[in-house]
Amino acid sequence: xxxxxxxxxxxxxxxxxxxxxxxxxxxxxxxxxxxxxxxxxxxxxxxxxxxxxxxxxxxxxxxxxxxxxxxxxxxxxxxxxxxxxxxxxxxxxxxxxxxxxxxxxxxxxxxxxxxxxxxxxxxxxxxxxxxxxxxxxxxxxxxxxxxxxxxxxxxxxxxxxxxxxxxxxxxxxxxxxxxxxxxxxxxxxxxxxxxxxxxxxxxxxxxxxxxxxxxxxxxxxxxxxxxxxxxxxxxxxxxxxxxxxxxxxxxxxxxxxxxxxxxxxxxxxxxxxxxxxxxxxxxxxxxxxxxxxxxxxxxxxxxxxxxxxxxxxxxxxxxxxxxxxxxxxxxxxxxxxxxxxxxxxxxxxxxxxxxxxxxxxxxxxxxxxxxxxxxxxxxxxxxxxxx
Numbered sequence: 402x403x404x405x406x407x408x409x410x411x412x413x414x415x416x417x418x419x420x421x422x423x424x425x426x427x428x429x430x431x432x433x434x435x436x437x438x439x440x441x442x443x444x445x446x447x448x449x450x451x452x453x454x455x456x457x458x459x460x461x462x463x464x465x466x467x468x469x470x471x472x473x474x475x476x477x478x479x480x481x482x483x484x485x486x487x488x489x490x491x492x493x494x495x496x497x498x499x500x501x502x503x504x505x506x507x508x509x510x511x512x513x514x515x516x517x518x519x520x521x522x523x524x525x526x527x528x529x530x531x532x533x534x535x536x537x538x539x540x541x542x543x544x545x546x547x548x549x550x551x552x553x554x555x556x557x558x559x560x561x562x563x564x565x566x567x568x569x570x571x572x573x574x575x576x577x578x579x580x581x582x583x584x585x586x587x588x589x590x591x592x593x594x595x596x597x598x599x600x601x602x603x604x605x606x607x608x609x610x611x612x613x614x615x616x617x618x619x620x621x622x623x624x625x626x627x628x629x630x631x632x633x634x635x636x637x638x639x640x641x642x643x644x645x646x647x648x649x650x651x652x653x654x655x656x657x658x659x660x661x662x663x664x665x666x667x668x669x670x671x672x673x674x675x676x677x678x679x680x681x682x683x684x685x686x687x688x689x690x691x692x693x694x695x696x697x698x699x700x701x702x703x704x705x706x707x708x709x710x711x712x713x714x715x716x717x718x719x720x721x722x723x724x725x726x727x728x729x730x731x732x733x734x735x736x737x738x739x740x741x742x743x744x745x746x747x748x749x750x751x752x753x754x755x756x757x758x759x760x761x762x763x764x765x766x767x768x769x770x771x772x773x774x775x776x777x778x779x780x781x782x783x784x785x786x787x788x
Contacts, residue, residue, distance in 0.1 A: 424486040425608050427695045429523055430626040436521045436699035439745065440714035443695045444480050444490045452711040453515055457508045457662075460500055464551075466673055467536070468666035469494060470502040476688075478507035483527065487608075489694045492663040494535060496678070496687035503675040508662030516544040516656040518707040520700040523612035523626075524661070528562060528604045529689035532573045534678035536563040536664035537691045539611055541657040544709075552590035555652035556582040559622055560611040562604070563664075565671035566596065574604035579613075579622040579636030583652040591647065597635045599624070608694050617642065617705050620653065656707055663691045702761050708745045709758040731776055731783040736767040738785065740778045749775045 427443050442453055449456065456478050460470035472478070476493060483489050492507035499505045524539050531537065538561045543554030558580040567576030576598045584590030603609050603624070612623045614634075618641065621634040643650040665681075666672040681687045698714075700706045730741040739762060740746055746764045748757040751773050757764060766774070769787050776783045 425694055429697045430610060430612055432699060435701045439698055439700045439708055440710055441695060441697040443715040444693060445488045446480060449480055454509045454511055457510065460502050463664060465667040465669060467664045468502060468675065469504040469506040469664060470500045471508045472505050477505050478509060483692045487694050489692045491690050491692055492661060493688055493690040494663050494665050494681060496681040504665040506663045506665055510658055510660040512544060512546060512658040514711050516658045516709045517698055518656045519616050519705055520698055521612060521614050522698050523610055524696040525608040525610050525694040527608045527692040529691055530604055531563040531680055533568050533680055534666050534670050534672045535680045535689060536667065536669050538662055540660050544656040544658050552582050552584040557620060559613045563670045568670060572598050574602040575599040581620060581638055581649060583649050585646055593638050595636045656709055659696060661693055702743050707759050709755065729778055729781040731778055731781050733785045737763050737765050738776050739763040747777045
C-alpha cells in the first residue's frame, strides 16, 4: 500500500470511529426564574437505580382496560444507548403473548423514593410513532397513594399521546394533552384535561422537553421551553388551597412522585383488541420504544416546597445535585433543625424511617414525639434528642 492510499485508509477509519450524530446535551431548560436544580436522574448508570425507581410488574390494565402486561424484563425496561449516543431510560412495548396478555411493556415510578411538593419538573423524551394504539405518558401522583388511594392522591398528567381524537384526525404525532384528576372516589372524580394540536411533529425521532411548573397558585405545562422560552402553556389550571374536597386545590399541595410508562391500547386510544394495535407491526419488528434522556426537579427553596429522596441526584458540573459539601453545619435548639447551606433536610427516627423533610435552611421538629432522631443534609449527619 503506497503512502497516499495508507493515509486515505487511516482517515476513513478515523471517520468511521466517530459517532454518526452528536449526543444530546442534558441541560434541560435550566435554572430560570429563581428555580434551582435540586435533583435529577440522567439515566447514565448501567442499571436503573433501585433507590430512585420502582419497576411495576402487573397486568391490571391500569384501570383503563389497557392490553399490556408490565414486566421488569430487560426487553421492556432498561437503561441503554438510544442509537444516537444517548444513554437513557428505554421503555419498550412488544407484541407477544405473556401471562394472558397480547403485549408486554414498561412502567416505572419513584413512589416513596423521590417525591416533592411544588417546583419545576421536566423530562426530555423521544417518542415512538403511536399510530395506532400506543399511549406514552409522563405524569405524577400524590405520594400518599398507598394510604388514600386514587383519586384522593391526585394525578397530574404532564404528557399523554395516542388519544382516539388524534387517531380520527390523523394528527397523532402532534396531538397530545395534559390533565389533572382528583376527588373522593372512583365514582366521583372530577378532572380537567386539555388537548392541543401542535404545528410541528413531536414524534420526529428527536427529544422534546416536557415541563410542568407547579406552585401554590397553579399547574402549568409546556413543551420545548429550551427552544421557545416564551411559549404559552399548553395546559394550565389554578389550584388555590382550600378545604373543599370537591376542589382541585384540596389535592395538589402535597408531595408527588414521578411516573413514566408506555401503555398499549385501552380507553384512551379506544382500542381494546390486539388487531387494532397497528403501531406494533412487521416493519418495526412488532416493538417500539419510548426514550427518556433525563428527568429534573427544580425548586426555589420557599417554605411551601419539599423534597424527599433516598439519595442525591446525579452529578452536574462535578457535584451531586441536591448534595451539600461536607462543611455543612447542622444545628438543633430543641425545636428547630437549622443548616448552614440551603438544601434538603431529612429527619429519620431511630428505626431509619423518614418522618419529616423540607427544602431550605430549617425544619421544625417541635411536634415530634420525644426520642432520638437522625438528621441528614447531603453528606452531613447529626443525632438529635427531642425531649
